[in-house]
């Protein structure tokens with residue numbers, strides 16, 4: 276008989292890979308834990324999820340994911356505190372956002388219990404895979420995609436929901452140099468920019484390759500209409516500090532409603548930082564860089580947490596940011612990771628004990 280955890284059937288692997296992993300030198304998202312959660316949508320409903328050994332899956336060549344890109348995903352992290360409690364950060368927000376993304380791509384929405392109980396069962400089975408080293412975590416990748424067959428350009432009738440996990444170290448090695456995009460767009464009004472749809476990322480790769488060839492690591496996307504307003508980076512929302520005001524753009528149907536972003540806004544306010552959520556024009560940032568009032572720029576997202584920006588390129592000109600001693604980026608990063616890893620009180624109720 277297979278075990279049941281939280282009412283989820285668990286089929287355990289016979290051979291663990293954990294002894295092959297060097298937990299002191301983890302890269303990001305390249306090593307995968309022993310198990311995954313798997314759940315199929317067929318006959319008009321989501322079937323009971325199961326925890327199964329991590330393994331390749333077989334799909335029909337006509338599966339609609341390959342042709343019409345019906346695919347959405349999430350990114351989350353699990354941490355272990357000193358007492359080996361397994362902790363998540365605002366997981367219900369990821370669940371809700373996955374369904375928001377699914378709805379936009381005409382993918383059937385998941386029941387909350389399948390996501391949450393399935394995730395908890397998976398983390399219990401693979402709890403030894405959660406790194407404890409500072410800066411490391413178990414990266415969690417829930418995703419849903421169309422397995423239904425056929426070349427008709429219409430929504431599939433079958434889908435698969437999988438959660439797999441990867442013990443991971445830092446996403447970026449150090450500060451990043453970014454290019455403010457003037458030509459390409461990642462999203463448009465009425466489009467799918469607010470969804471975590473796989474295709475949104477595919478569309479970014481080519482312009483990002485061009486930026487990398489010019490010596491930058493990331494693109495800062497601007498609005499598709501005028502390219503005058505800063506929107507977000509590859510997998511991060513963007514914050515700009517001008518003098519002592521921290522500014523981030525409002526979310527819209529072009530921008531992902533980042534969980535790190537909204538947490539940073541709340542944290543910064545409680546630290547007494549003046550926060551403005553408003554459109555940020557490229558000319559304002561360039562002007563601030565020229566007159567010295569631009570103090571910091573950083574990206575915020577689950578993978579990188581807070582990633583300081585060293586400088587940016589715009590219209591063939593490079594602008595460096597100052598090297599400050601005490602940055603908002605470092606104090607906010609410490610505050611959020613201390614909450615995530617149970618090093619400090621969590622007055623917001625964001626931490627979730629598995």
Ligand SMILES: Cc1ncc(COP(=O)(O)O)c(C=O)c1O
Nearest residue numbers: 510511512531533534535576577
């Ligand atoms: C396009 C985009 N923007 C922003 C974010 C940051 O969102 P979160 O803080 O919820 O990870 C992500 C990552 O999920 C992303 O892919």
